[in-house]
Amino acid sequence: MNDAVLSVIGVRKEYAVGSGKTHGTLKALGGIDLNLNRGEILALVGESGSGKSTLAKILVGSLSATAGNVHVDSTPVTTNRDRATSRRIQMVFQDPYSSLNPRITVGGMLAELLKFHRVVPRNQIRAESIRLLNVVGLNEDALTAYPSQFSGGQRQRLAIARALAPRPEILIADEPVSALDVSVQATILELFSQLQRDLGISILFIAHNLSVVQHLSQRIAVMYLGRIVEVAETRELFANPKHPYTRALIDSIPRMSAGAVNDAFEVDGEPPSPINLPSGCRFSPRCKLATPACRSIDPALTAVGPNHAAACIKADQLEPYVFASRTTAATNGTPTTNTPTKEALR
Ligand SMILES: Nc1ncnc2c1ncn2[C@@H]1O[C@H](COP(=O)(O)OP(=O)(O)O)[C@@H](O)[C@H]1O
Ligand SMILES: [Mg+2]
Known part of the structure; x- marks a missing residue:
C-alpha cells in the first residue's frame, strides 16, 4: 500500500478576471x-499556464483554493497555518535571483528561519547553518x-538550504x-535525488517538460489546462502512455537538442483559454483522435492499470505506443534531426 504524505482532493481554483462587460472566470484548476x-519524487509536468504554480501555492498555503482540500498525513490544512504546520511543507521557487533577499547574508537568512521555527537551541544555530550548507554542497x-556573490546554481542551492x-x-x-x-541543471537535479536518498524527504517536482524529470522522479503526473490527465510510474508512463497528450509530449522530446533539456514542449496547436474552456474533453480541440463523444x-x-490512471475515454482503445526513436538527443548528448512520429495525434 502506498502511504500518502500529501493528498490533494478535488482542488479547484478560479480567478475573477476583467471587469464590466469583459469580466469572466478563469478556471486555473478544474x-x-x-x-x-x-x-x-513525484513530477508534475505541463505546459506553461496549465496551473502548476497555482497548485504549488495552494499546497504551501500562500493561496487559497476555491474548493477542495489538501491533507498532510490525513489532516486537512488550510491557508492559515500555524508554525508547526507551515514547517512541514516548504517551497523552492523557479528563480533563485528574486527568491533570496539581497540585503541579508546567508548566515542571517538561515539564523532567522532556525529561530522562527525553533529548530535548534540558539547556541547551535551556527553549527546547524553550516550543516545545512554542507547538505546542499556549500561550505x-x-x-x-x-546572495549576489553566488552563481545561479549556487543561489538555487541556497534556496534549497x-x-x-x-x-x-x-x-x-x-x-x-x-x-x-543547462550546464548547471544536472547538478541541481542530482542534489534533489540526494535529498530524497539521504533525508527521505518527499518531493513534488514541477517541470514544464518530461525530459527533465525522466531520470529523477518515480512517478509522473501530466497536467493539461488545470487537470491531471495522466499519472503513472515513470517507466510505465514512457512505455505505455495512455493519454494522447502524454504521447505528444513524449514524441516532442527528440526535437530538443543535446543541451536544451529546458526547452518547452512542442505540441501542435495552442492550448485553449482557461476563461473559455472547450466543452467535453479540454484536449479535444488539439487531439487528432477526437470523436464527437470527446x-x-x-x-x-480513471484507472487504466495498476498505479496508472488516465483521463481519456479512448484510453483503452489506443494502439500500443510506438516511439520512433528511443534514443533521444536529450539523454544521449547528440543532437538529432529525426522527425518524431506523432501517430497519437494523427
Ligand atoms: N492572480 C491571477 N489572476 C488571474 N489569473 C491567474 C493568476 N495567477 C495565475 N493565473 C492564470 O492561471 C492559469 C494557470 O497559471 P499558473 O498556475 O501560473 O500556470 P503554470 O505554473 O503551469 O505556468 C494561467 O492561465 C494564468 O494566466
Ligand atoms: Mg509556473
Whole structure:
C-alpha cells in the first residue's frame, strides 16, 4: 500500500478576471486529485499556464483554493497555518535571483528561519547553518556572503538550504532548474535525488517538460489546462502512455537538442483559454483522435492499470505506443534531426 504524505482532493481554483462587460472566470484548476507518497519524487509536468504554480501555492498555503482540500498525513490544512504546520511543507521557487533577499547574508537568512521555527537551541544555530550548507554542497564560507556573490546554481542551492532549514517532510519545487544554465541543471537535479536518498524527504517536482524529470522522479503526473490527465510510474508512463497528450509530449522530446533539456514542449496547436474552456474533453480541440463523444464527455481520471490512471475515454482503445526513436538527443548528448512520429495525434 502506498502511504500518502500529501493528498490533494478535488482542488479547484478560479480567478475573477476583467471587469464590466469583459469580466469572466478563469478556471486555473478544474478539480485536482493527487497523492504524494512518502519518500517519493513525484513530477508534475505541463505546459506553461496549465496551473502548476497555482497548485504549488495552494499546497504551501500562500493561496487559497476555491474548493477542495489538501491533507498532510490525513489532516486537512488550510491557508492559515500555524508554525508547526507551515514547517512541514516548504517551497523552492523557479528563480533563485528574486527568491533570496539581497540585503541579508546567508548566515542571517538561515539564523532567522532556525529561530522562527525553533529548530535548534540558539547556541547551535551556527553549527546547524553550516550543516545545512554542507547538505546542499556549500561550505561555511557562505555564511558571511550575500546572495549576489553566488552563481545561479549556487543561489538555487541556497534556496534549497533555506527550504530545508525548518526540516520539512515535503518539498514543493516549482521548476527549480528552469531558470538555470543547462550546464548547471544536472547538478541541481542530482542534489534533489540526494535529498530524497539521504533525508527521505518527499518531493513534488514541477517541470514544464518530461525530459527533465525522466531520470529523477518515480512517478509522473501530466497536467493539461488545470487537470491531471495522466499519472503513472515513470517507466510505465514512457512505455505505455495512455493519454494522447502524454504521447505528444513524449514524441516532442527528440526535437530538443543535446543541451536544451529546458526547452518547452512542442505540441501542435495552442492550448485553449482557461476563461473559455472547450466543452467535453479540454484536449479535444488539439487531439487528432477526437470523436464527437470527446466533445461532449468531460473524462474523469480513471484507472487504466495498476498505479496508472488516465483521463481519456479512448484510453483503452489506443494502439500500443510506438516511439520512433528511443534514443533521444536529450539523454544521449547528440543532437538529432529525426522527425518524431506523432501517430497519437494523427
Ligand atoms: N492572480 C491571477 N489572476 C488571474 N489569473 C491567474 C493568476 N495567477 C495565475 N493565473 C492564470 O492561471 C492559469 C494557470 O497559471 P499558473 O498556475 O501560473 O500556470 P503554470 O505554473 O503551469 O505556468 C494561467 O492561465 C494564468 O494566466
Ligand atoms: Mg509556473
